[in-house]
Amino acid sequence: MEITVFNFVIVIFNIFGRFCSVKPTSDFIQFRRINALDGITCQASQNMFNVTEVQSGIKCSLLCTEAQACVGVFHQAQTKECFGCSSFTADETLSRAGTRFYGRVPGTNVAEGKQTTMSSVSSKHVNYGGDKGVDGITNQDLWQGFCFHTEYESSPWWRVDLGAKYGIFSVKLYNILNSGGVWKARDLRLSIGITLETMDIVGSVLGQIDDIHTFNFSAGIEGRYVQVTLMGANVLHLCEIQVFGFSV
Numbered sequence: 245m246e247i248t249v250f251n252f253v254i255v256i257f258n259i260f261g262r263f264c265s266v267k268p269t270s271d272f273i274q275f276r277r278i279n280a281l282d283g284i285t286c287q288a289s290q291n292m293f294n295v296t297e298v299q300s301g302i303k304c305s306l307l308c309t310e311a312q313a314c315v316g317v318f319h320q321a322q323t324k325e326c327f328g329c330s331s332f333t334a335d336e337t338l339s340r341a342g343t344r345f346y347g348r349v350p351g352t353n354v355a356e357g358k359q360t361t362m363s364s365v366s367s368k369h370v371n372y373g374g375d376k377g378v379d380g381i382t383n384q385d386l387w388q389g390f391c392f393h394t395e396y397e398s399s400p401w402w403r404v405d406l407g408a409k410y411g412i413f414s415v416k417l418y419n420i421l422n423s424g425g426v427w428k429a430r431d432l433r434l435s436i437g438i439t440l441e442t443m444d445i446v447g448s449v450l451g452q453i454d455d456i457h458t459f460n461f462s463a464g465i466e467g468r469y470v471q472v473t474l475m476g477a478n479v480l481h482l483c484e485i486q487v488f489g490f491s492v
């Protein structure tokens with residue numbers, strides 16, 4: 245995916261010499277490092293903001309999400325400067341040593357295919373392991389085999405390891421649609437952490453969750469681990485959990 249996005253951006257760059265066409269086409273946004281544009285910056289007329297004391301590329305990129313016309317940012321790690329651009333024209337005279345460019349692109353699900361863990365697997369449904377939550381199939385019929393299912397227990401949980409730190413904007417849960425609603429997922433708590441020791445509760449739903457429930461974080465949350473915990477004693481089963489974010 246990274247290669248595809250990288251090539252797409254470079255093609256646009258080569259044809260038009262600017263990033264006017266790189267606009268988000270979905271509700272979810274992510275950023276990709278684009279090495280070819282490192283070491284320069286956008287023209288003053290295209291500079292939407294210039295903020296200092298921005299510690300990281302992730303923080304710099306988050307500023308870009310708050311500005312609809314922003315198509316990318318340059319971050320300078322040493323000076324902690326962050327430049328947001330409304331469009332971009334390559335110009336060697338605008339070189340600025342040490343800047344790294346992050347292009348804004350449509351978001352994708354960064355959880356798909358990643359490593360999962362959960363508190364237990366139902367002994368009656370041994371093929372309903374945690375991996376079914378990130379198999380890329382959102383089929384919400386529990387008995388079609390694309391959902392995970394724990395034992396009945398106290399505080400059952402499911403977790404995905406994204407494999408690296410991401411800036412997370414949204415987490416989308418796909419509930420089951422069968423069982424007449426009796427066994428639909430309910431009373432859930434969402435936690436995100438950079439490490440397992442620093443997990444923070446970032447959202448919760450009391451009662452039955454929607455058929456598709458989305459947690460949105462407009463300011464973004466940095467994290468590697470995403471966990472869903474059911475509050476109380478019950479089974480926990482969901483058909484897919486999508487995490488939208490960006491890696492920098």
Ligand SMILES: [Ca+2]
Pocket residue numbers: 376377378379380381382383390391483484
């Ligand atoms: Ca699935």
